[in-house]
Amino acid sequence: MRRILIFLLSALLVFSMTACVHAETAKVMTSFYPMYIFALNVFGGIDAIEIDCMTAPETGCLHDYQLLVGDMMKLSDAAALIVCGAGMENYLPDVQEQFPELAVIDCSQGIDLLTEEDEDGDGELNAHTWLDARNAVKIVETIAEYGCQLFPEFADQICANALAYTERLNALDEHLREELAPVQGKAIVTFHDAFPYFANAYGLEIAAVISEEHEETLSPAQLSQVIETVRQAGNPPLFTEPQYSAVAAYAVSAETGAPIYTLDPLVSGAYEKDAYETGMQQNAEALLEAFK
Numbered sequence: 001m002r003r004i005l006i007f008l009l010s011a012l013l014v015f016s017m018t019a020c021v022h023a024e025t026a027k028v029m030t031s032f033y034p035m036y037i038f039a040l041n042v043f044g045g046i047d048a049i050e051i052d053c054m055t056a057p058e059t060g061c062l063h064d065y066q067l068l069v070g071d072m073m074k075l076s077d078a079a080a081l082i083v084c085g086a087g088m089e090n091y092l093p094d095v096q097e098q099f100p101e102l103a104v105i106d107c108s109q110g111i112d113l114l115t116e117e118d119e120d121g122d123g124e125l126n127a128h129t130w131l132d133a134r135n136a137v138k139i140v141e142t143i144a145e146y147g148c149q150l151f152p153e154f155a156d157q158i159c160a161n162a163l164a165y166t167e168r169l170n171a172l173d174e175h176l177r178e179e180l181a182p183v184q185g186k187a188i189v190t191f192h193d194a195f196p197y198f199a200n201a202y203g204l205e206i207a208a209v210i211s212e213e214h215e216e217t218l219s220p221a222q223l224s225q226v227i228e229t230v231r232q233a234g235n236p237p238l239f240t241e242p243q244y245s246a247v248a249a250y251a252v253s254a255e256t257g258a259p260i261y262t263l264d265p266l267v268s269g270a271y272e273k274d275a276y277e278t279g280m281q282q283n284a285e286a287l288l289e290a291f292k
């Protein structure tokens with residue numbers, strides 16, 4: 001009787017351990033919203049892989065983002081962290097020191113990165129790569145390539161997902177090019193330095209950037225400098241961003257008469273697979289409206 005009981009108990013133990021292994025899902029963290037949307041498409045339909053976003057949607061761009069204790073907790077049981085790279089996640093060295101085993105997927109690889117001069121005249125990488133749909137294709141391919149290495153058992157599904165999504169992204173890119181052909185060479189003023197890749201890809205010229213550093217308020221000297229640049233550029237439309245205060249843009253508009261529209265750097269939004277495509281399309285429509 002006792003033997004049978006021991007057998008039953010150990011069988012139960014083995015069974016529950018197996019059940020545990022099967023029930024376990026691997027967690028893939030993404031640093032912020034655009035990477036989350038791309039990962040959602042690459043790993044879609046794979047129940048064993050859970051995609052999570054490290055920052056809340058209202059965080060926006062990660063410039064100067066400080067890691068919170070909660071972020072470290074989320075990373076502690078993650079299989080991988082997907083980052084934009086090119087300096088967007090400047091906390092990365094801390095993460096790698098804390099979790100040397102964590103696979104970090106850097107989505108800036110293979111992308112022709114743009115540099116801009118900072119206040120001291122040093123070249124600094126611009127990290128807003130995803131706003132060119134062809135770069136989005138490269139990002140998705142990077143996620144898929146590393147995803148297949150990390151989860152070979154799901155490689156077929158990952159490849160199929162990535163292929164379907166990149167086809168949609170290529171179609172989006174072609175569509176945007178056609179749609180934006182009438183505004184080729186037009187000057188715009190943007191709120192922060194998020195749009196050089198977009199402007200390069202779709203033929204716009206950024207005449208000025210209102211706030212380089214995401215400051216909500218500009219000093220009077222900074223403000224008059226922006227106003228002067230906008231005047232010299234012939235008062236092109238100003239584009240605010242949904243994630244940031246538009247106070248400075250309204251001040252510039254009041255002085256110059258330049259009209260105000262919205263461009264979305266797509267650093268927040270709906271947690272939907274097609275959110276990137278919808279957002280890019282809305283940006284194109286805002287530009288066409290501004291130059292109607």
Ligand SMILES: [Zn+2]
Pocket residue numbers: 061062063128192193194
């Ligand atoms: Zn930014």
